[in-house]
Amino acid sequence: MRITKRGKRTTTAAAILSLALALPLGAQATASSPDTSPGTSGTAAAPVERQYEVTGVSTAEERTALAATGVSIDEVLHHSVVVTADEARAKRIAKLGHELTELPSAAPAEGDFTTSSPSQYHSYAQMTAAVDSIVQQYPNLMRKRVIGRSHQGREIVAIKVSNNVGVDENKPEVLFTHGMHAREHLTVEQAIYTLREFGQGYGQDSRITRMLNERELWIVPSVNPDGKVYDQDSGSWRNWRKNRQPNSGTTAVGTDINRNWNYRWGCCGGSSGNPGSATYRGSAPESATETKVLADFVRSRVVGGEQQITAHIDFHSYSELILWPFGYTYNDTAPGLTRDDRDAFATVGTRMAASNGYRPQQSSDLYITDGSINDWMWGVHGIFSYTFEMYPGSAYGGGFYPPGSVINRETARNREAMLILMENADCMYRSIGKETQYCSN
Template identity: 65%
Template sequence: MRPRFRSSPTGRLSRNTWATGALAALLTLAMASPAAPRGAGQAAPPTASYEVSGPRTAAQRTAVAATGASVDAVRPRSVTITADGAQAERIRRMGYRVTRLPGPPDRSDGSDDKARSPFDFPPGDEQYHTYAEATAEIDADIAAHPSLMSKQVIGKSYEGRDIVAVRVANDAVRTAAAKPEVLFTHHQHAREHLTVEMALYLLKEFGTEYGTDPRVTKLIDSRVIWIVPDVNPDGGEYDIATGTYRSWRKNRQPNAGSNNRGTDLNRNWDYKWGCCGGSSGSTGSETYRGSGPASAPEVKVVADFVRSRVVDGKQRIKAAIDFHTYSELVLWPFGWTYSDTAPGMTQDDRDAFAAVGKSMAASNGYTPEQSSDLYITDGSIDDWLWGNQKVFAYTFEMYPDASGTGGGFYPPGSVIDRETARNREAVLQLLENADCMYRSIGKEQQYCSGSAS
């Protein structure tokens, strides 16, 4: 297991009085000589992937992100970012060594019979599912298991594609109390295609193992599972629209007064939106937070769906995982503050998050930590789910690890089966804990009397 990326115990930025001043100084440097705002008729310059050698603390990584670059992977003494040339130069002026990395992998063998096809994955990655192929796979699973699965269109993407939620439950089995519900969301960031495969794996696993695996059967009988396989279908289709990978991250909605398209969906949620230097106000940035909270239609669709699960004043969804790539991490809130506890997060809340998170990480070999141990983010889904709805929400950063070896955002299709199945145990653990997350810290009687099991 890789080391957690905190400062030393005697100088932890998240816990010491000099943290605020250090962060302020770094942010001031990061914002020095800012690029002029891009107005109408100006589009963001091309981006590339870079290795930035030198950042070691969460505050230093936050300062790198404050340039508008996205921090894609964190290592003890360096980070991988996606940035345009101006952002990369600003980071160099912060005193770091910035090295451009190769673009997305090309696994084609160059033969004529494997010509690149538009709106499809590049040759060599045919195992991945396009939006249409994933839709067909989902419909086939539902048709094969109609007593367990159903689908509802919960809204539309900016370009009009269906965003769906698949419900997995056995309504023939009654419980004394309302069944706890668990939400799995996938593909907020367009280039993270492995997450859609994770959703398809879960549907296949739940369908085929029900009635065969006693553990899966018990969970489907006693839980309501919601799977949203593709939060950002427009971005995903755009990423493969030329038959090669474009390294696209955001959605595809236009931005007023600019030719730059797209909002970073995972900076657009209506909790601590834009509060804390964890997103960008520039439309050309990889982490552009949008014109306002939930201004991205895809975010509003999922947020409205979550709010619809409030019944008789109580949120039925108790736990959630939002799947991303890459770095092999299990993360929990908050992202907007370095503090373990904050308004809306008690010590018991934090301890329950950590206990279940560490247990899940022990099962899949990921590294468990609070989101802000990496760097500050604001407007993220996990912070919103917990801060606004009191849902125990985690982010899983899937394969590969932070080194990026294995394809970075574009691992080969040959690893899909292995890397999705790798999370089976963690998913089952969350489902088992969902009725009372505080059981993990021995406080079930205090918090969960009368809960369903």
């Protein structure tokens, strides 16, 4: 019923909270139902947002109801959640009967938190230079394609990686996407790591060599370059999530790209209709420039009436989770998602999670989301699409801004999981013993 303000927590209190984070949830799964409160997110006068722990929230239904206030849910604990909210939305939560405890600012001086500075991560310009350098180093293995431009005109690129890179061969294709949410910079580092690792590994590592001989891999290092630049290039983190596209009739800026996909868009209380919300779904499906660029690229991979991309990972942070569809319904199966489909998702997802220590689960086990890339990939194109929520497991590892010292460790942590997905990409149903039923020629 009240908002409690606390100063810096003791190390012991931080440890207790860290132990409680059995089900941490990062930015990807953040959802918000339509709300009518005013918002000016993205403008100079935008309200200050802080993190709060909200107690007495234990079930997916309760979390979905909480998200209806328009807050961003950052972590899911056993009997509470951590949210990012401005003062107005915090008061709305308090009026619902919840107690909020303001968490200390995620700054290096706080001691309980370990965070980074923007200079510890590749900027958009540095990322572009790094990608170009790697591609030039492996000209027979990699080729860069500009697949479109952001709202502000920056290039969105896809790098093809395959042993016969100049030829569109009849091989299963795998897609990795990164940086959909601006503040999730560790995911862009994941893309750079993967390019380097697969370039160096080809001809040296038997599994990488076989996969690049038998698959065509596409890597999109930054889906949301405008948001990345806005969040990082001022020299101080801005905690920005959306793209930078203005919203007509309001001073609010930006659409949540991961609520803007044309499958069950806005259907089920899993996104916000308020342009000021961090989970604003946009004015229409694919209204965000960057959503349409990536969607058009996926559609371009339909050859002879058949989608060539068979498997996909969308990298996000934070929470150390592996998620699969559907997000729009609590049900394990639904029209277009059979029990065998679900079992293949879960089996491969669980194997990947065993390799990197993440927690595997259906997205809606956390709470409802709609208009997400995973649901669209599977629901429209039949692509086995996962979200990886990367390090850390909680705000006490740096939240959206973990220290640069963890980049090498945490990107390498996903090497095995990526190879597991690629190895299954020719027939995901092999994982449940039904290759003959689904994959025989």
